Amino acid sequence: MIKRLTFADEKERKSETKPGESIDKLFIHMATAVAKVGKSVHRIFVGNLPWTVGHQELRGYFKEFGRVVNANVIFDKKTGCSKGYGFVSFNSLQALEKIENEQKHILEGNYLNIHKS
Structure with a gap:
């Protein structure tokens, strides 16, 4: 503003x-x-995260696709438990293309729902 x-x-x-x-x-x-x-930051929504996954685990999974600028799991303020989703930001469009090209994304046994945001 x-x-x-x-x-x-x-x-x-x-x-x-x-x-x-x-x-x-x-x-x-x-x-x-x-x-x-x-404009140079590209962000994705990641859903169906296991409750055991935190910021570092999310970053660790997605760093194989490109440089991760930020990885953030959303937690409930009252309970401190994961809400089961988060956001990951990359500095290149190529990272998003690599993610889209991979058919399944599995983290700790859960199939991840991934959408551009």
Whole structure:
């Protein structure tokens, strides 16, 4: 979210901008840079995870397909138990293609449900 700064904020941050550049332009530039970075990350949903699988096990399984940027299993806040699904992010589209080309994904005896997200 881009916040529009007040005159007092702009006066305080003047030293962070180049001469002649407004704060609004600086924030637009930063938001664009973040958006460009976000496009290079490819994410999948992984369902039917065994309750024994954590973040490291999920990462370990998918690292054979490509560089894993993030692997996250979703846990119930009250019980601390796995909800049986998670998300894995890769930095390349080739990793997703390798995953799609493999017919079955089995982790600790469970067939995984995988979808692009």
